[in-house]
Amino acid sequence: xxxxxxxxxxxxxxxxxxxxxxxxxxxxxxxxxxxxxxxxxxxxxxxxxxxxxxxxxxxxxxxxxxxxxxxxxxxxxxxxxxxxxxxxxxxxxxxxxxxxxxxxxxxxxxxxxxxxxxxxxxxxxxxxx
Amino acid sequence: xxxxxxxxxxxxxxxxxxxxxxxxxxxxxxxxxxxxxxxxxxxxxxxxxxxxxxxxxxxxxxxxxxxxxxxxxxxxxxxxxxxxxxxxxxxxxxxxxxxxxxxxxxxxxxxxxxxxxxxxxxxxxxxxx
Numbered sequence: 001x002x003x004x005x006x007x008x009x010x011x012x013x014x015x016x017x018x019x020x021x022x023x024x025x026x027x028x029x030x031x032x033x034x035x036x037x038x039x040x041x042x043x044x045x046x047x048x049x050x051x052x053x054x055x056x057x058x059x060x061x062x063x064x065x066x067x068x069x070x071x072x073x074x075x076x077x078x079x080x081x082x083x084x085x086x087x088x089x090x091x092x093x094x095x096x097x098x099x100x101x102x103x104x105x106x107x108x109x110x111x112x113x114x115x116x117x118x119x120x121x122x123x124x125x126x127x128x129x
Numbered sequence: 130x131x132x133x134x135x136x137x138x139x140x141x142x143x144x145x146x147x148x149x150x151x152x153x154x155x156x157x158x159x160x161x162x163x164x165x166x167x168x169x170x171x172x173x174x175x176x177x178x179x180x181x182x183x184x185x186x187x188x189x190x191x192x193x194x195x196x197x198x199x200x201x202x203x204x205x206x207x208x209x210x211x212x213x214x215x216x217x218x219x220x221x222x223x224x225x226x227x228x229x230x231x232x233x234x235x236x237x238x239x240x241x242x243x244x245x246x247x248x249x250x251x252x253x254x255x256x257x258x
Contacts, residue, residue: 028150074236075235
């Protein structure tokens with residue numbers, strides 16, 4: 001397989017925006033960044049890999065938590081700088097807070113209101129902490 | 130209504146990532162940027178406003194095309210730097226190419242394959258062009 005498809009992406013300082021969406025429910029679960037290697041690995045392995053800007057390293061989603069993301073589809077936007085992964089979220093938890101989705105607050109009467117329960121205590125998800 | 134909810138956002142050089150998702154079908158339609166004023170106007174008017182980085186100006190989605198986005202819900206992520214708008218897409222076209230969604234290509238056998246039809250010729254959407 002050639003890597004022409006990677007060359008078509010408009011990398012922003014070497015990075016790409018990535019949105020992970022539950023392939024079954026359509027719920028948007030998280031937003032993260034990818035570098036070229038992370039996207040290549042995602043396509044090759046079928047598991048989501050990202051780039052951590054804070055840690056300046058590539059990582060596989062779930063490498064510590066076990067909450068991997070099995071990728072069913074990768075879509076690219078018209079500007080070639082954002083992709084969507086349609087995924088199956090192992091464990092049903094995408095957020096580091098132990099919730100299904102990172103988007104667990106909604107704006108209501110001028111306040112951000114938490115709508116989602118914590119499904120698993122983060123201290124139990126990340127054993128090293 | 131106070132503006133405390135705006136102060137809770139971690140603005141990146143004054144900007145925020147925004148994902149627009151069809152409130153009925155769950156399809157992700159577009160990705161864009163907002164500044165503080167665009168988000169405030171979005172919440173106040175119920176219509177999506179964004180910030181154009183290329184044109185360095187704030188705009189209301191659909192101001193030229195008529196394809197406004199009626200906002201039903203605004204959600205914030207755990208890092209406070211990405212929001213999702215659950216919207217009703219007027220005209221059924223979110224992409225400037227005349228397609229329903231900006232994410233109209235999917236990766237298949239190492240190529241980006243267009244999966245979505247053009248619903249309306251962009252020359253007819255943007256009369257001034």
